Amino acid sequence: MAFFITQTINGIVFGVLLFILAAGLTLMLGTMRIVNLAHGSYYLLGGYIGFSIAKETNNFFLACLGGLFAIGILGMGTYKAILSKHFARGVLSQVLITFGMFLIITDLCRWIWGGIPLAIPRPELLQGSISISNIVLPAYRLAVILIGVMITVFLWWFHERTKYGAIVRAGVDDEEMTQSIGINISLVKTLVFSIGALLAGFAGVVGGPYVGLYTGLGMDILLLALVVVIIGGMGSLWGALIGALFIGLLDSFGKSLLPEFSLFTMFAAMVIVLAIKPNGLFGARG
Amino acid sequence: MMGFLYLRMAMVTALLAVCPLFLSSFYTGLMILMLIFAIFAMSLDILQGFTGLTSLGHAAFWGTSAYIMGILNVKVFKGCYYGADLIAGVLSAAVVASILGLIVLRSREIYFLMILLASSMMLWGIAFKWRSLTGGDDGLPGISRPDLSLIGLDLGRTTHYYYFVLFFFIVSAILMYLVVHSSFGHTLLGIREGETRMRSLGYNVWLQKYIAFIVSAIFAGLAGGLITYYNGFVNPSDLHLVTSAEALIMVILGGAGTLIGPAIGAGIIILIKNIVSGYTEHWMIILGAIYILTVIFAPQGVYHLFEQWLRKEGLVWKRSSP
Numbered sequence: 001m002a003f004f005i006t007q008t009i010n011g012i013v014f015g016v017l018l019f020i021l022a023a024g025l026t027l028m029l030g031t032m033r034i035v036n037l038a039h040g041s042y043y044l045l046g047g048y049i050g051f052s053i054a055k056e057t058n059n060f061f062l063a064c065l066g067g068l069f070a071i072g073i074l075g076m077g078t079y080k081a082i083l084s085k086h087f088a089r090g091v092l093s094q095v096l097i098t099f100g101m102f103l104i105i106t107d108l109c110r111w112i113w114g115g116i117p118l119a120i121p122r123p124e125l126l127q128g129s130i131s132i133s134n135i136v137l138p139a140y141r142l143a144v145i146l147i148g149v150m151i152t153v154f155l156w157w158f159h160e161r162t163k164y165g166a167i168v169r170a171g172v173d174d175e176e177m178t179q180s181i182g183i184n185i186s187l188v189k190t191l192v193f194s195i196g197a198l199l200a201g202f203a204g205v206v207g208g209p210y211v212g213l214y215t216g217l218g219m220d221i222l223l224l225a226l227v228v229v230i231i232g233g234m235g236s237l238w239g240a241l242i243g244a245l246f247i248g249l250l251d252s253f254g255k256s257l258l259p260e261f262s263l264f265t266m267f268a269a270m271v272i273v274l275a276i277k278p279n280g281l282f283g284a285r286g
Numbered sequence: 287m288m289g290f291l292y293l294r295m296a297m298v299t300a301l302l303a304v305c306p307l308f309l310s311s312f313y314t315g316l317m318i319l320m321l322i323f324a325i326f327a328m329s330l331d332i333l334q335g336f337t338g339l340t341s342l343g344h345a346a347f348w349g350t351s352a353y354i355m356g357i358l359n360v361k362v363f364k365g366c367y368y369g370a371d372l373i374a375g376v377l378s379a380a381v382v383a384s385i386l387g388l389i390v391l392r393s394r395e396i397y398f399l400m401i402l403l404a405s406s407m408m409l410w411g412i413a414f415k416w417r418s419l420t421g422g423d424d425g426l427p428g429i430s431r432p433d434l435s436l437i438g439l440d441l442g443r444t445t446h447y448y449y450f451v452l453f454f455f456i457v458s459a460i461l462m463y464l465v466v467h468s469s470f471g472h473t474l475l476g477i478r479e480g481e482t483r484m485r486s487l488g489y490n491v492w493l494q495k496y497i498a499f500i501v502s503a504i505f506a507g508l509a510g511g512l513i514t515y516y517n518g519f520v521n522p523s524d525l526h527l528v529t530s531a532e533a534l535i536m537v538i539l540g541g542a543g544t545l546i547g548p549a550i551g552a553g554i555i556i557l558i559k560n561i562v563s564g565y566t567e568h569w570m571i572i573l574g575a576i577y578i579l580t581v582i583f584a585p586q587g588v589y590h591l592f593e594q595w596l597r598k599e600g601l602v603w604k605r606s607s608p
Contacts, residue, residue, distance in 0.1 A: 033396060103574030107571045266408065
């Protein structure tokens with residue numbers, strides 16, 4: 001029973017992280033049909049920047065802000081300078097460009113921070129753990145779940161209840177129509193891309209204390225985020241949330257029960273979902 | 287026109303055949319890599335250039351073939367058993383393609399790309415984690431090349447192995463040329479240009495794509511097998527997205543939809559990789575820059591640029607490829 005609860009909590013914590021990452025990815029896909037393969041490297045770079053800030057200032061909050069804004073600005077810059085240009089139209093161009101960025105950022109990280117795995121120290125406030133009978137729950141992990149809930153609520157509120165969210169949804173449904181009623185769609189896209197990047201950078205710092213930071217992480221986490229988006233359906237925040245929790249739990253139980261086939265279980269899950277719903281659980285278009 | 291084409295093919299073959307006479311064994315080795323990756327890139331071109339399917343999971347076929355071959359070679363046959371390992375490797379690539387094809391070809395464009403990418407990385411995950419069978423991170427070393435001493439070839443020697451690879455390169459190039467210029471190949475072009483129209487004309491678009499997918503995988507599997515004999519080992523990177531993406535950039539840099547273009551692209555990438563690796567360990571940064579610069583400056587590929595130049599100079603009168 002203790003095993004079950006611990007693994008469930010771990011799975012949810014990891015799922016929250018995947019959701020923060022996949023939410024950005026799925027929004028980019030929905031609004032501008034960009035498969036941002038650089039997303040994993042945004043996560044990684046955000047984490048490393050957070051690590052350096054945490055090391056210098058000993059302040060986890062500053063590390064979060066640093067990672068978040070650095071990657072947000074990086075995302076905005078790359079979108080404005082490269083991805084919004086005419087040569088970046090079409091799936092092929094976009095995957096090549098974003099994969100190129102992925103390689104460059106990942107290798108720069110290895111260059112600057114070295115290949116040795118690092119971990120961001122947990123903030124002092126959340127050092128301890130809570131134990132209920134024989135189950136020990138680190139406070140930090142519980143805090144991550146709380147952060148996840150807050151981000152989910154915020155994104156839901158923003159997306160469903162504000163004027164700006166309505167503009168984004170309109171852009172997803174019919175870009176030309178949205179433009180023709182006087183909305184600056186290119187500004188909307190820039191902002192969505194920046195927010196997506198920002199979330200990835202933030203996830204990197206938040207995940208830093210328990211997932212750690214290593215060179216191959218960018219690819220590992222990108223793969224999981226892609227699976228989440230595939231399962232949930234492109235452009236759907238709900239899909240991303242459910243997919244992320246599902247994959248988080250599957251990862252947590254898979255790793256402890258079937259370590260040799262942990263990725264295979266995810267593959268099987270993806271195939272089963274796709275066999276029933278080819279566009280993912282909440283995906284509207286294929 | 288056809289005669290002219292055969293003449294060109296014969297010239298290229300002759301040129302490739304005399305290469306080792308003038309090159310040191312180091313450069314012959316480099317040529318081997320170029321030829322193997324050329325087969326790989328050309329096989330991807332059947333999907334990218336002729337069917338309009340952008341794939342970032344082509345390493346699934348290359349790597350599966352490499353692993354099946356490696357496992358048979360090292361653990362089952364303890365040797366290559368008259369090349370049965372290579373044949374099994376190629377067949378396994380076809381089997382994987384026929385299974386993955388059922389899953390991925392239901393979707394299109396971005397979804398197709400993402401699902402294939404994820405599926406191929408799952409195979410990487412299996413190779414990485416299933417230590418007892420695949421050797422995990424360390425891979426499988428000690429794969430031996432076939433013994434062809436009956437026909438006087440000693441494949442242990444680089445030059446001899448070069449001719450072994452050259453044979454497969456020429457045969458695959460001709461076969462792939464025939465495939466894309468057959469009526470089946472023209473159907474694929476039709477699907478690339480307008481899937482809906484082809485469907486309304488009564489073609490079974492799904493089936494055509496499915497066959498193209500498997501054909502492409504067979505050649506990718508062959509290339510994966512040849513590289514495994516050459517390297518003598520397999521490791522998970524043979525199944526990794528980086529390998530898939532490398533094949534894709536070879537196709538695009540060379541010129542999709544031309545077959546010869548991807549072969550040239552493969553040569554360029556292998557050459558640059560080799561030169562750059564001599565100076566810096568940060569090859570990935572250069573490779574990343576190549577991806578971005580190719581999209582910006584040569585999205586049609588260098589072969590098209592070359593042809594344009596030839597036409598401008600009046601050196602060629604008609605395009606030979608679709």
